[in-house]
Amino acid sequence: MEIYSFFKEHNFDTLYFNNTFGEDENSRDVKIKKLFDKRSFSYKTFTDQILFEPGSIRTIENKPYSVFTPFKRKWLENFNIDLLDIEYKYVPKNKKILNSNINNFDFNSPNDSRLSQWELGEEGAKKILKNFLKNKVKRYNEDRNDPIIEGTSRISPYLALGILSSKRCILEALKLNDLDIHSGNKGILKWIDEIVWREFYRNIMHSFPKVSKGKPFQEYTDNINWRYDESEFQAWKNGRTGFPIIDAAMRQMNQEGWMHNRLRMVVAMFFTKNMLHDWRLGEKYFMESLIDGDFSSNNGGWQWSASTGTDAAPYFRIFNPITQSKNFDKNGEFIKKYIPELKDLDASVIHEPPSNIRDHLNYPQPILDLKESRLRAIEAFKNAKDIA
Ligand SMILES: Cc1cc2nc3c(=O)[nH]c(=O)nc-3n(C[C@H](O)[C@H](O)[C@H](O)COP(=O)(O)OP(=O)(O)OC[C@H]3O[C@@H](n4cnc5c(N)ncnc54)[C@H](O)[C@@H]3O)c2cc1C
Known part of the structure; x- marks a missing residue:
C-alpha cells in the first residue's frame, strides 16, 4: 500500500489522520489501521467533522437515533465545553522536507464567476464567521427564513470543505453567550441547533449506510412510481418553471453556487411532489451546483423534502410555492433580484403573474397545475404504501 511505503521510506513514527464518513472512505481507513496494527506501527485518529464520535449518541436501547429532536436532546445532555478545547497551541515537531509531486497538479481553477464571490481559505472563513457573529447571530431566530435579508451565516462551504470546523463555530458563538x-x-441557540442538524445527518450517514447507496431511509418509498419529463427537468434546473420563487431560487444557485435553506426545501419539495420526479435526480443536480455540496446534509435535506427520509415531512404536507413566496418574500424583492424580467412588477402580482403579463415579459407560463399535481403526489405515495 502506497501510504505504508511512504511512511516507512520517511521513517515516521506515527500516522495521524482525521476520521471520514461514508462506506468507501471508512473501509479504506479500516484497511490502513489493520495494516498498521499488523506491523505494530502507531497511528492516531481524530474526529474533526463533528463533536462526538460518529454513532456514539444513542438511545436508551443502544440504537442510533433516527429522529432529530431526541437526538438533539441527547447531544445537549452529553455536551461538555471540553469538547471544544481547540485553542491548544501545538508545537511543531522537527520539520522534514519531503519530495512532492504537487507541481504536477493543475490548480488553475476554471473561470467560474461563482468562485470569485466567496472569500478564500481559513482567514476568509474566519472573517465571515466574525462578521456574522458580530452583526447577525442575535437576530438569527427572526431573520433566518427570509431569503432577501441574508440573515444566515453563509459559512456552509467552509464547513463542507473542512476549512472551518463546527467546533470553532460553536465555540465562537458560545463565547457570546457566557x-x-x-x-x-x-x-x-437557534444557530447552534442548525449545526446540530448537520451532526445529525452525519450520524445518519454513519449508522444507516443505505443512505449512501442511493436508497431511501423509508423503504416503502422505493415503490413510488416517479415521473420523468425532460422538458420539466430542464425548466426546473434553469429557473424557467413559471413559478417565480422556484425560478429565483434556482437562478440564485446557478449564479452563486449557494441557495438559502428555506428555498432549498421549497424547490426540493416542488421537484419531488408537484413534479413527482425522483429525489435522487435533484440531489445530484444540487451536488453538481452547490459550493457547499455536502453528501450527508444534501441527502438529508432531499430525503426530508421528498418524505423518504428520517424525520421527514409527512408525504401529504406539501408546501404551496405561492404561499411560501408570499410568506417569505412578501414584497417580491428576492424574486426581483434574480428574475430581472419581473423587476417592475407590483408585489400584488409578482408571486403569480397573470398570463398576458408573462407573455409580454417573456416569462414562462407555469409548467404544471399546483392542485392537480399535489393530488397526484399524494396518490403516488399512498399507492407505494399500499404495495409495501
Ligand atoms: C434540499 C436541501 C439540500 C441541502 N444541501 C446541503 C448541502 O449540500 N450542504 C450543506 O452544507 N447544507 C445543505 N442543506 C442544509 C442547509 O440548507 C444549508 O446548510 C444552509 O442553507 C447553509 O447556509 P448557511 O451557512 O448560511 O446556514 P446557517 O443557517 O448559518 O447555519 C449554520 C450551519 O449549520 C448547518 N446547517 C444549517 N441548516 C442545516 C440543515 N437543514 N441540515 C444540515 N445542516 C444545516 C450548515 O453547516 C450551516 O452552514 C440542504 C438543505 C436542503 C433542504
Whole structure:
C-alpha cells in the first residue's frame, strides 16, 4: 500500500489522520489501521467533522437515533465545553522536507464567476464567521427564513470543505453567550441547533449506510412510481418553471453556487411532489451546483423534502410555492433580484403573474397545475404504501 511505503521510506513514527464518513472512505481507513496494527506501527485518529464520535449518541436501547429532536436532546445532555478545547497551541515537531509531486497538479481553477464571490481559505472563513457573529447571530431566530435579508451565516462551504470546523463555530458563538449552550440568546441557540442538524445527518450517514447507496431511509418509498419529463427537468434546473420563487431560487444557485435553506426545501419539495420526479435526480443536480455540496446534509435535506427520509415531512404536507413566496418574500424583492424580467412588477402580482403579463415579459407560463399535481403526489405515495 502506497501510504505504508511512504511512511516507512520517511521513517515516521506515527500516522495521524482525521476520521471520514461514508462506506468507501471508512473501509479504506479500516484497511490502513489493520495494516498498521499488523506491523505494530502507531497511528492516531481524530474526529474533526463533528463533536462526538460518529454513532456514539444513542438511545436508551443502544440504537442510533433516527429522529432529530431526541437526538438533539441527547447531544445537549452529553455536551461538555471540553469538547471544544481547540485553542491548544501545538508545537511543531522537527520539520522534514519531503519530495512532492504537487507541481504536477493543475490548480488553475476554471473561470467560474461563482468562485470569485466567496472569500478564500481559513482567514476568509474566519472573517465571515466574525462578521456574522458580530452583526447577525442575535437576530438569527427572526431573520433566518427570509431569503432577501441574508440573515444566515453563509459559512456552509467552509464547513463542507473542512476549512472551518463546527467546533470553532460553536465555540465562537458560545463565547457570546457566557459559554452556556442551554439558555441565553435565542438567536445563538437557534444557530447552534442548525449545526446540530448537520451532526445529525452525519450520524445518519454513519449508522444507516443505505443512505449512501442511493436508497431511501423509508423503504416503502422505493415503490413510488416517479415521473420523468425532460422538458420539466430542464425548466426546473434553469429557473424557467413559471413559478417565480422556484425560478429565483434556482437562478440564485446557478449564479452563486449557494441557495438559502428555506428555498432549498421549497424547490426540493416542488421537484419531488408537484413534479413527482425522483429525489435522487435533484440531489445530484444540487451536488453538481452547490459550493457547499455536502453528501450527508444534501441527502438529508432531499430525503426530508421528498418524505423518504428520517424525520421527514409527512408525504401529504406539501408546501404551496405561492404561499411560501408570499410568506417569505412578501414584497417580491428576492424574486426581483434574480428574475430581472419581473423587476417592475407590483408585489400584488409578482408571486403569480397573470398570463398576458408573462407573455409580454417573456416569462414562462407555469409548467404544471399546483392542485392537480399535489393530488397526484399524494396518490403516488399512498399507492407505494399500499404495495409495501
Ligand atoms: C434540499 C436541501 C439540500 C441541502 N444541501 C446541503 C448541502 O449540500 N450542504 C450543506 O452544507 N447544507 C445543505 N442543506 C442544509 C442547509 O440548507 C444549508 O446548510 C444552509 O442553507 C447553509 O447556509 P448557511 O451557512 O448560511 O446556514 P446557517 O443557517 O448559518 O447555519 C449554520 C450551519 O449549520 C448547518 N446547517 C444549517 N441548516 C442545516 C440543515 N437543514 N441540515 C444540515 N445542516 C444545516 C450548515 O453547516 C450551516 O452552514 C440542504 C438543505 C436542503 C433542504
